[in-house]
Amino acid sequence: MTRWGIATTSSANPARSYHHGDLRQALIDSAAQLVHEKGPAGFSLREVARRAGVSHAAPAHHFGSTKGLLTAVASAGFEHLTEAMRAAVVGVEDPAERLRRLGRAYVGVSIRFPGHVALMFRSDIVDHDDEFFAACGLEAYAELDQTLEMVREAYNPDLDVQLAGKFVWASVQGLVDLSADFGPLDEKREVATHDLGALIDGFVVLMLDGFRQRT
Amino acid sequence: MTRWGIATTSSANPARSYHHGDLRQALIDSAAQLVHEKGPAGFSLREVARRAGVSHAAPAHHFGSTKGLLTAVASAGFEHLTEAMRAAVVGVEDPAERLRRLGRAYVGVSIRFPGHVALMFRSDIVDHDDEFFAACGLEAYAELDQTLEMVREAYNPDLDVQLAGKFVWASVQGLVDLSADFGPLDEKREVATHDLGALIDGFVVLMLDGFRQRT
């Protein structure tokens, strides 16, 4: 699997080795693995410590509380999402195709790492006011914003990019949200995970038609 | 506040009084109140029992586990949502206006009862396979479906109502999801709760343009 734990929140010196070597990063990795396996609900600070081979109170020293550690994991999740989105559109010029690929990348990440995506939007257990986390979120959003700017230029100079951005993001996140947990929207499982991509394509067509200038 | 606890899951006789009178309903009410105050995260089975004035193991007898009780609360939430959506469009003929009102109703509920809405889509703590819960979800969705059928007739006979339904629901739920927890999408709080209605209006315009038949 892709390497998750990438970044830290604020402290600068990651390689300094005291007792453990690099406990902070090790904890993030263990936590990410645990979130990946059991989702945010199955997460436990003590279990993370156990996996990292340290005592149960060790994480508190680095992250303050559970929220701190989860925030770090969520930040790494956003970084991965940004990376995936960026890679999906590199070299692609057509705005419509870019939008489609962004959507598919988003859905792809949410399918491969449902635990992380679920975590990222849980404000009750993740500190959304954290500086680094907010920056990571903005970075991902900027990727979409850029493409929407291209849509505006190509399709409709009057397009409200801000509104469109929120609209697209909300649509995709809503789809992920509703289908990831097999919500009441698709009680018959008609929307299986492998159909999500196709669904996204349909969404994009509808969105683009909505964005187009009316003749 | 509106009375939440409305329905039970499967048992038929609600008014039968044994020791307590109607513990099942009392527990749902207490649980709903607790969810309303502290959200799904702050929920505790023991706290609910405490508020209802019974022992900590009493709820298990009626609901099996925490999940069972939360599922009942979530079902009541959906019933309330359905009611709100239905009331919002009664007597309104114009499809566009209906869609707009449905969206505003949805957002209105999510603002007034954020805890419930957050709960309803948490598949980890709510049993989405529960029969009654699924039925409640479908009922709400049917309300949207009906209006979209009207949109199809009025705007575009080729409209894929199924796709459009998922699209609309995902968009609105995504918006609620992203802004209710003040996600990274609006780190500057530019999307305050009172702006959500206006945002929904913008969404609806974009959606309708997407649904329209191209000339």
Place this chain on the structure above:
DNA sequence: GGTGCTATCTTGACACTGTCTAGTCAATGG
């Protein structure tokens, strides 16, 4: 080289959680 000093981590405790088991007690059916 020795002496603080601070960051790192451990150990133990506390209050709390959900669930399981056994027991109590009321209400109903025969």
Place this chain on the structure above:
DNA sequence: CCATTGACTAGACAGTGTCAAGATAGCACC
């Protein structure tokens, strides 16, 4: 009237997050 069943209580168990106090290692400084 009595037995059975449903409703609920009381206690225990394993697990949780967080706090307080202690141990230990690395570093700066004299």
